[in-house]
Amino acid sequence: MEDEKMRRRLTLLITLILISIIITPYTPLTAENIPAPMDIVDIDHLKPIETFSGFLYPRIALPAFVSPQSSFKIVLYTPVTGNNVEKVYLDYDGARYELEIMSVDPRGEKTVVTVFVGDLPEGLYDLYVVAGGKTYVEYNSVSVKSSRGYPLKILWYSDTHYDTRRSGIKQRDNFLKLIWRANFINPDFVIVTGDVLNTATEENYVSFIKDINNLLRVPLILVPGNHDHHYKEDLFTKYLAPSNISINIGPLHLILVDTGPNGMNGWITNDQVEWLRQDLEKYGAMETKIIASHHPFSMLEESDVSNPAALEELLQSSDIDLVLHGHMHYSIVEDDKKPLRLTLPNAYEGGQPYTGFRILKVTGPHKIEWRYGDSKDPYPMFDLEVYEYQIQNGSYNGYYLKVVNNMAVAVEGTIFAKIKSGNNILTEGVSADDLNKIEFPTFTIYSTDVTVNPGETKIFKIYGEEDNEPPSLVDVSISSSKGKRITELIYLTLEDKVSGIERVEVSYTLDNETWSKATVYRLTYNLFYTEVKHDPDNGFALRVTAYDAEGNKFVSEPLNYSLIVSGAGPEPTAGGQEISIPYPETAIVVIVATLAIVVYIVYRRKLATK
Numbered sequence: 001m002e003d004e005k006m007r008r009r010l011t012l013l014i015t016l017i018l019i020s021i022i023i024t025p026y027t028p029l030t031a032e033n034i035p036a037p038m039d040i041v042d043i044d045h046l047k048p049i050e051t052f053s054g055f056l057y058p059r060i061a062l063p064a065f066v067s068p069q070s071s072f073k074i075v076l077y078t079p080v081t082g083n084n085v086e087k088v089y090l091d092y093d094g095a096r097y098e099l100e101i102m103s104v105d106p107r108g109e110k111t112v113v114t115v116f117v118g119d120l121p122e123g124l125y126d127l128y129v130v131a132g133g134k135t136y137v138e139y140n141s142v143s144v145k146s147s148r149g150y151p152l153k154i155l156w157y158s159d160t161h162y163d164t165r166r167s168g169i170k171q172r173d174n175f176l177k178l179i180w181r182a183n184f185i186n187p188d189f190v191i192v193t194g195d196v197l198n199t200a201t202e203e204n205y206v207s208f209i210k211d212i213n214n215l216l217r218v219p220l221i222l223v224p225g226n227h228d229h230h231y232k233e234d235l236f237t238k239y240l241a242p243s244n245i246s247i248n249i250g251p252l253h254l255i256l257v258d259t260g261p262n263g264m265n266g267w268i269t270n271d272q273v274e275w276l277r278q279d280l281e282k283y284g285a286m287e288t289k290i291i292a293s294h295h296p297f298s299m300l301e302e303s304d305v306s307n308p309a310a311l312e313e314l315l316q317s318s319d320i321d322l323v324l325h326g327h328m329h330y331s332i333v334e335d336d337k338k339p340l341r342l343t344l345p346n347a348y349e350g351g352q353p354y355t356g357f358r359i360l361k362v363t364g365p366h367k368i369e370w371r372y373g374d375s376k377d378p379y380p381m382f383d384l385e386v387y388e389y390q391i392q393n394g395s396y397n398g399y400y401l402k403v404v405n406n407m408a409v410a411v412e413g414t415i416f417a418k419i420k421s422g423n424n425i426l427t428e429g430v431s432a433d434d435l436n437k438i439e440f441p442t443f444t445i446y447s448t449d450v451t452v453n454p455g456e457t458k459i460f461k462i463y464g465e466e467d468n469e470p471p472s473l474v475d476v477s478i479s480s481s482k483g484k485r486i487t488e489l490i491y492l493t494l495e496d497k498v499s500g501i502e503r504v505e506v507s508y509t510l511d512n513e514t515w516s517k518a519t520v521y522r523l524t525y526n527l528f529y530t531e532v533k534h535d536p537d538n539g540f541a542l543r544v545t546a547y548d549a550e551g552n553k554f555v556s557e558p559l560n561y562s563l564i565v566s567g568a569g570p571e572p573t574a575g576g577q578e579i580s581i582p583y584p585e586t587a588i589v590v591i592v593a594t595l596a597i598v599v600y601i602v603y604r605r606k607l608a609t610k
């Protein structure tokens with residue numbers, strides 16, 4: 001009897017469901033009825049630690065890759081932000097878009113906020129959350145793109161060793177060029193396989209965030225290397241991104257593995273291998289899989305805490321398509337192994353067989369192009385020079401780009417100008433009719449894809465007014481480093497209204513007679529660095545010369561520092577002071593050599609007394 005009742009109820013229920021399906025009209029996608037997508041990152045695997053921004057995800061070095069008319073999840077560190085989330089918005093150089101909050105879900109130390117992205121212009125946005133009356137921001141952390149399908153373009157650098165200390169000033173100069181190259185190549189994202197910063201202090205991390213936010217226009221994904229680890233705490237996660245995490249970017253599943261602080265070999269724990277096993281199961285349906293770590297898996301140390309054999313077994317039985325490594329500062333191609341493994345040289349001078357980068361193109365399920373033309377070697381870094389002279393934050397009137405391609409292959413890139421609104425634009429190197437245009441409240445973005453063939457140098461200009469004015473010197477900041485002689489550390493800030501600063505030259509005099517040229521490093525679009533050494537009882541004077549990208553020249557009056565100079569002085573003579581960089585590596589070599597000598601002397605004495 002009860003059974004009969006149940007059967008009738010069930011039949012009625014099924015009939016009702018069928019009828020409701022048939023009579024339900026087509027409803028457009030809104031925040032209320034959008035299907036729940038697969039989370040972009042595995043939220044359960046995010047380590048709840050106190051971060052600089054209050055965000056656990058997305059981060060400046062692990063952004064959310066979203067499309068208009070979809071939702072994504074933000075994870076906050078609750079002890080800092082609380083769960084009283086009032087407002088979420090995206091910001092693009094002052095253009096602000098509020099996102100609809102669909103839910104706020106407190107989960108212990110994590111607060112998961114689901115938000116809906118409406119019809120937003122494509123771009124890389126800063127994410128703001130207002131919670132408990134306070135505003136939290138994570139820069140460059142939401143990438144909006146209308147299509148996330150194939151082909152995906154990935155720009156891969158390794159071992160950038162960014163540093164803002166005096167000892168690493170060359171690296172920061174080089175880093176700006178890495179950013180210009182990345183902006184032009186315009187990949188879906190840039191990945192750096194570790195040693196991103198050079199044993200950084202918290203100050204260096206803050207400077208790194210500032211530089212990325214001000215200079216880089218494409219999403220950034222980072223894997224920590226041994227130099228990114230800190231003896232005190234996990235500064236990489238605090239400032240940049242979680243590690244031991246995976247992310248979905250369209251059809252691509254990218255797994256980021258932290259192989260630890262061990263400089264020589266790195267390690268992989270059983271817990272990490274178990275996590276990888278679960279991750280590959282959970283995201284088995286993803287069409288293309290790449291795994292990245294700093295230390296090559298073949299180098300990992302076997303120990304109580306490290307189990308590379310278990311990792312190797314898992315790798316070989318997996319459907320991972322490509323493995324990316326750094327650390328070695330030379331190129332290794334293991335295309336006889338399954339899966340294919342590539343190790344990239346460092347991204348500044350001294351890589352082997354040369355300093356290089358790679359452009360990876362994911363063209364279909366399990367299909368990744370990784371070669372440089374017909375060669376298995378990486379793209380030669382310095383054979384592709386990209387110079388972008390004006391900061392592109394929507395408050396200037398010009399975009400001047402120079403691309404020098406000495407590589408064996410053509411390079412495809414994007415010109416991308418954010419020009420202050422209110423002007424008709426003029427162009428060179430590209431036709432104004434060929435430019436795509438996106439209007440924001442205070443600026444307009446003009447962009448188009450271009451190709452620069454082997455052996456070609458191309459100059460592209462997009463500007464709102466003619467540039468007849470030279471750059472100006474905005475600020476000179478000097479601090480002294482005292483030794484036998486005094487070294488003056490000199491930071492120069494310049495500005496140019498339209499085309500941007502092409503180069504800066506500094507000459508100096510110690511005796512009011514001879515002028516010499518100083519070596520100048522470029523740190524950002526408008527910040528330059530140089531050094532002058534002098535005796536403690538003598539002063540010095542400087543003269544700054546700057547050219548904008550249109551060739552307008554600025555020459556400063558002599559800047560007198562306890563040395564009175566009148567007039568501009570004669571042209572500088574050749575030579576002058578080369579900046580000698582006190583590399584930590586040099587110090588280590590000196591210490592080791594000294595120790596060796598001491599040991600040798602002690603040994604000799606012992607022999608003599610015997």
Ligand SMILES: [Ca+2]
Pocket residue numbers: 467468469470471496497498499500548550552
């Ligand atoms: Ca100018």
